[in-house]
Amino acid sequence: MLRSDRRFPFTSSAGAPRKDAGKMNILAPVRRDRVLTKLPQCLRKEAALHVHKDFQPRVTCACQEHRTGTVGFKISKVIVVGDLSVGKTCLINRFCKDTFDKNYKATIGVDFEMERFEVLGVPFSLQLWDTAGQERFKCIASTYYRGAQAIIIVFNLNDVASLEHTKQWLADALKENDPSSVLLFLVGSKKDLSVSVPVVGEDFTSRQGKPHAQHLTLTFLQTPAQYILMEKDALKVAQEMKAEYWAVSSLTGESEAPGLPACLASHSYTSSCAPRPGTTLELLSAPCVR
Numbered sequence: 001m002l003r004s005d006r007r008f009p010f011t012s013s014a015g016a017p018r019k020d021a022g023k024m025n026i027l028a029p030v031r032r033d034r035v036l037t038k039l040p041q042c043l044r045k046e047a048a049l050h051v052h053k054d055f056q057p058r059v060t061c062a063c064q065e066h067r068t069g070t071v072g073f074k075i076s077k078v079i080v081v082g083d084l085s086v087g088k089t090c091l092i093n094r095f096c097k098d099t100f101d102k103n104y105k106a107t108i109g110v111d112f113e114m115e116r117f118e119v120l121g122v123p124f125s126l127q128l129w130d131t132a133g134q135e136r137f138k139c140i141a142s143t144y145y146r147g148a149q150a151i152i153i154v155f156n157l158n159d160v161a162s163l164e165h166t167k168q169w170l171a172d173a174l175k176e177n178d179p180s181s182v183l184l185f186l187v188g189s190k191k192d193l194s195v196s197v198p199v200v201g202e203d204f205t206s207r208q209g210k211p212h213a214q215h216l217t218l219t220f221l222q223t224p225a226q227y228i229l230m231e232k233d234a235l236k237v238a239q240e241m242k243a244e245y246w247a248v249s250s251l252t253g254e255s256e257a258p259g260l261p262a263c264l265a266s267h268s269y270t271s272s273c274a275p276r277p278g279t280t281l282e283l284l285s286a287p288c289v290r
């Protein structure tokens with residue numbers, strides 16, 4: 001179910017197969033640009049539930065002494081959904097490998113990337129699940145939706161229909177996840193095509209030189225004014241979804257998900273600290289050692 005000619009699990013961040021694939025305990029050092037030493041105010045440790053004044057005192061105490069066995073960053077699972085060819089794979093490739101491929105290769109089912117970070121000195125991993133936009137693979141892809149901490153819904157800033165479809169993508173993804181705890185991001189892709197000075201009358205095929213585009217019904221925005229309207233609509237949809245909104249270009253790397261790791265790390269930290277059903281019972285009956 002992986003892109004046959006692309007990646008496979010456990011590749012290095014450069015995309016090459018790792019010599020130590022299969023030996024998960026030997027890890028290469030985290031890339032320097034993946035080391036976060038500071039989180040935004042609202043995402044710091046102080047935001048964790050267990051530090052709130054009225055939180056269960058014994059659990060708070062256990063968390064402070066790292067006795068829960070769960071304190072630390074959990075792996076965050078992120079699923080990326082959206083219409084066919086909107087640029088989901090390119091978005092992930094830009095984020096994980098800082099690369100861009102202008103050739104379209106449809107994702108078959110799902111694809112997977114693991115990205116490692118260090119946040120405030122603590123290792124943190126992001127699992128990025130790239131799902132197929134093609135209708136015929138939707139059934140396979142949706143089996144991977146469960147257990148996501150974040151959902152990234154991608155649409156093409158030049159294709160109004162793809163924005164309209166985001167609501168359905170979200171509804172499908174939320175069937176498998178808890179809407180109250182999942183973080184949502186609405187991402188408008190291919191910003192470079194919208195804001196670059198368009199050649200009037202030029203279509204997608206001639207602009208990109210991709211034969212596959214002939215099969216797609218795309219409405220190309222021709223003027224900056226139309227782009228502004230599209231962004232306005234997108235912001236409205238994001239508001240309705242309670243999602244954070246980004247407009248990005250994977251081609252240029254513009255606005256590439258800057259806050260994503262910090263946001264997810266914090267989310268993962270706070271949810272790690274919150275008592276899970278089993279843990280809570282155990283902790284409540286244990287004496288609080290100071």
Ligand SMILES: Nc1nc2c(ncn2[C@@H]2O[C@H](COP(=O)(O)OP(=O)(O)OP(=O)(O)O)[C@@H](O)[C@H]2O)c(=O)[nH]1
Nearest residue numbers: 085086087088089090102104107133190249250251
């Ligand atoms: N100009 C431009 N082209 C882009 C951008 N992002 C993606 N593309 C192109 O759009 C096409 C589709 O990109 P993909 O990332 O494969 O799309 P996808 O959403 O993963 O497609 P499926 O796997 O079929 O769901 C490719 O030809 C990319 O090169 C962008 O930011 N700018």
